Amino acid sequence: MRGRLLTILLLAPAAIASLVFVYLFIAWTFYASLTSWNAIRPLKGLLPDFPIIGLANYQTLFATQRFWPNDVFNTAVFTVAFIILSVAIGLLLAILLDQHIRGEVLFRNIFLLPMALSFVVTATIWAWIFNPNTGINQLLDPLGINAVRTGLLSFAPLKPLWDVLDFLRIDVLRLGLTTDPRAALGAVVIAATWQMSGFVMAMFLAGLRGVSEELREAARVDGATERQIYVHVLIPQLRPVLVSVIVILGYISLKIFDLVFIMTRGGPGIATDVPSIFMYLSAFQSQLYALAASIAIVMLIVSAIVVIPYMWSQLRSEGQA
Amino acid sequence: MSEQTAAALTTPRPSARRRTGFSWTRMLIYLVLFLFTIFYLLPVYVVVADSFKTLPEVSTTSIWQPPKSIDFGAWASALTPPLVGSGGIGSGLVNSVMMTVPAVVISSVWGSLNGYLLTKWRFRGADLLFAFLLFGMFIPYQAILIPLVQFLQRIGLYGTLPGLALTHIMYGIPITTLIFRNYYSAIPTELVEAANVDGAGVIGAYWRVILPLSIPGFVVVGIWQFTSIWNEFLFGVTLTNSPNVQPVTVALQNLAGSFAALYNVQMAGAIITAIPTVLAFVFLGRYFIRGLLAGSLKG
Numbered sequence: 001m002r003g004r005l006l007t008i009l010l011l012a013p014a015a016i017a018s019l020v021f022v023y024l025f026i027a028w029t030f031y032a033s034l035t036s037w038n039a040i041r042p043l044k045g046l047l048p049d050f051p052i053i054g055l056a057n058y059q060t061l062f063a064t065q066r067f068w069p070n071d072v073f074n075t076a077v078f079t080v081a082f083i084i085l086s087v088a089i090g091l092l093l094a095i096l097l098d099q100h101i102r103g104e105v106l107f108r109n110i111f112l113l114p115m116a117l118s119f120v121v122t123a124t125i126w127a128w129i130f131n132p133n134t135g136i137n138q139l140l141d142p143l144g145i146n147a148v149r150t151g152l153l154s155f156a157p158l159k160p161l162w163d164v165l166d167f168l169r170i171d172v173l174r175l176g177l178t179t180d181p182r183a184a185l186g187a188v189v190i191a192a193t194w195q196m197s198g199f200v201m202a203m204f205l206a207g208l209r210g211v212s213e214e215l216r217e218a219a220r221v222d223g224a225t226e227r228q229i230y231v232h233v234l235i236p237q238l239r240p241v242l243v244s245v246i247v248i249l250g251y252i253s254l255k256i257f258d259l260v261f262i263m264t265r266g267g268p269g270i271a272t273d274v275p276s277i278f279m280y281l282s283a284f285q286s287q288l289y290a291l292a293a294s295i296a297i298v299m300l301i302v303s304a305i306v307v308i309p310y311m312w313s314q315l316r317s318e319g320q321a
Numbered sequence: 322m323s324e325q326t327a328a329a330l331t332t333p334r335p336s337a338r339r340r341t342g343f344s345w346t347r348m349l350i351y352l353v354l355f356l357f358t359i360f361y362l363l364p365v366y367v368v369v370a371d372s373f374k375t376l377p378e379v380s381t382t383s384i385w386q387p388p389k390s391i392d393f394g395a396w397a398s399a400l401t402p403p404l405v406g407s408g409g410i411g412s413g414l415v416n417s418v419m420m421t422v423p424a425v426v427i428s429s430v431w432g433s434l435n436g437y438l439l440t441k442w443r444f445r446g447a448d449l450l451f452a453f454l455l456f457g458m459f460i461p462y463q464a465i466l467i468p469l470v471q472f473l474q475r476i477g478l479y480g481t482l483p484g485l486a487l488t489h490i491m492y493g494i495p496i497t498t499l500i501f502r503n504y505y506s507a508i509p510t511e512l513v514e515a516a517n518v519d520g521a522g523v524i525g526a527y528w529r530v531i532l533p534l535s536i537p538g539f540v541v542v543g544i545w546q547f548t549s550i551w552n553e554f555l556f557g558v559t560l561t562n563s564p565n566v567q568p569v570t571v572a573l574q575n576l577a578g579s580f581a582a583l584y585n586v587q588m589a590g591a592i593i594t595a596i597p598t599v600l601a602f603v604f605l606g607r608y609f610i611r612g613l614l615a616g617s618l619k620g
Contacts, residue, residue: 116602118552255461
C-alpha cells in the first residue's frame with residue numbers, strides 16, 4: 001500500500017518519545033530502586049552509579065511505619081470514601097437533572113465549574129474554609145449547628161460510629177477539620193469531592209442520555225412508573241459508565257498529591273500523608289532517591305493493577321464494535 | 322462514551338412529556354439542586370468576597386462576611402508580593418503562558434497527526450502501537466520523575482520553561498492521540514482514499530482533507546491540554562528551582578507559604594490563577610465537557 005513507509009516514519013517520533021519518556025524512564029526508576037542511591041552526589045554515567053542492593057529499599061519501605069501501614073491506610077480510606085461520595089452525589093445530580101429541569105444548563109455548569117480549577121486552587125480555598133478559627137465553625141455556630149454537632153458526638157449510642165470514623169480519620173464532625181488527626185482525611189475527601197463530583201455527574205448524565213428514548217417509551221408502554229424505569233432500565237445501563245468512573249477516580253486517588261500536599265502537607269503529623277507526598281519529600285528534600293524510586297514503583301504497580309485490565313477491556317470491546 | 326452521547330449531553334433531551342403545574346416531587350428536586358448549588362458556589366463566594374478585603378478586615382472578620390468595600394490591595398499584593406525572592410502570581414502567570422501555549426500547540430498538532438495515521442493509514446500493529454502510546458496516560462508520574470529530572474539536567478533544560486514545555490508535550494501525546502483517534506474514526510476513510518486517487522499522498526490528504534475537518538477536534542484537545550497544563554503542579558514544583566521560571570500554580574502555593582495569615586492575598590492569588598481556565602470553561606464549555614468525557618477512553 002502506498003505511503004506505508006511514510007506512515008511509519010511519521011509515527012516513529014511518538015513511538016520513540018513514548019519508549020524513552022515512559023518505558024525507559026520507568027525501567028530507570030526501577031533500576032534506581034534496587035541501588036543504594038540515598039545520597040547527594042551527581043551521577044556519573046547514564047544510570048545511578050551506586051551498588052545494587054536488591055530489594056532492600058522495598059524492605060526498608062515496608063518496615064517504615066509512615067509508609068506501612070500509615071500511607072497505605074490513608075490511600076485506601078481516601079480512595080474508598082472519595083469514590084463512594086463522588087459516585088453518590090454524581091448519580092443523584094445526574095438523575096435529578098434528567099427530569100426536564102428548568103435551567104438544566106446553568107445547574108450543570110455550576111456543578112462542573114470546579115473541574116476547570118487546579119487542585120492547587122481548590123486546596124487553597126478549602127484549607128481556609130476548614131480553618132478552625134476563621135472558617136466553617138464561624139458559619140455553623142450562629143445556625144446552632146455546632147451545638148447539634150457536639151450533642152451528636154457525645155450521644156452515647158452513636159459512640160461506636162464515631163469511633164470507627166475517628167479510626168478512619170474521616171470524622172468530619174470534629175472541630176478543626178484540617179488540624180484534628182481524626183478528621184483531617186475527611187476534609188481532604190470533601191475538597192476532592194467538591195472538585196470531581198461534577199465530572200461524575202457529567203459521565204452519568206451522558207450515560208442516561210445515551211439510553212434511547214424508545215427504550216424508555218417501551219418501558220412506559222409496559223406500565224412501568226418513572227421510578228421503576230430508573231431502577232430497572234436506566235441504572236443497569238449505567239454499569240459501564242460506573243466502571244469507567246471508578247477506574248478514573250481510583251487512578252486519581254492513588255496518585256493524589258497537590259490537593260493533600262497544599263491542604264495539610266500530610267499532617268497533622270502523618271495523619272493525611274500519602275505515598276506521593278512521601279515520595280516527593282524523600283527524593284527532593286531528603287535526597288533518598290532510591291527509597292523514593294521504590295515508593296514510585298509501588299505506586300505504579302498498584303495503578304497498573306487498577307488500570308491495565310480496564311484499558312485492555314476497553315480496547316478489546318472497541319475492536320469488536 | 323461516543324461522540325453522539327457527548328453531543329447529547331450538551332443539548333438537553335427533547336422533552337417527550339414536559340410536565341407542567343405544581344408537584345411536591347418537583348419542589349423537592351429543585352430544593353436538592355439548590356442545596357447542591359450552594360455547596361458548589363460557597364467556596365466561590367468565599368474566594369471572591371475575601372479577595373476584596375483589606376488587611377485590617379482580614380484579621381477582624383470571619384471569612385464568610387462580605388467585604389465592606391471593594392479593595393484591590395490584596396490583588397496587587399498577590400501579583401507582586403513585596404518579599405525578596407518570591408516570584409508572585411504575576412511572574413507565575415507570564416511563565417505559565419510561555420510554557421502552556423507552545424506545549425498546547427505542539428502536543429495538539431502531534432496528536433492530530435498520530436490520530437490521523439492510526440485511523441486512516443491502518444497497518445498491522447496499529448492498535449498495538451496505540452495501546453503502547455496510551456499507557457503513558459495511566460502511569461503515576463512519580464514513576465518517571467527522578468529520571469526526568471536527571472534527563473533535563475543532562476540536556477541543560479532543568480529549571481527552564483522549555484524543559485517544562487517539553488515535559489508537558491511528551492506526556493500529552495497519549496491523550497491528544499486518543500482524542501484525535503476517536504475524532505477521526507468518525508470521518509469516512511473514503512475521503513482520504515478519494516484524495517489519494519487525486520494524487521495526494523499521506524501528507525497531502527492530511528493537509529487538504531483532514532485538517533480542514535479538524536477544527537472542532539482541535540478546540541476539544543486544545544482546551545483539554547490548556548486546562549491540564551495550566552493547572553498542573555507536580556512537574557511545576559519538581560522541575561523548577563527558582564521563582565523566575567515557576568508556573569502560576571507553584572507561585573500560588575508559595576504565596577500560601579509566605580502570606581500564611583493573609584487569606585485575602587491568598588484568595589486573590591487563587592482567583593488570578595483560576596481566571597484563564599474558568600474563562601475557557603465559561604466560553605467553550607461544550608468542548609470542555611467533551612474533553613472531560615474523552616478521559617474515559619472511548620472518547
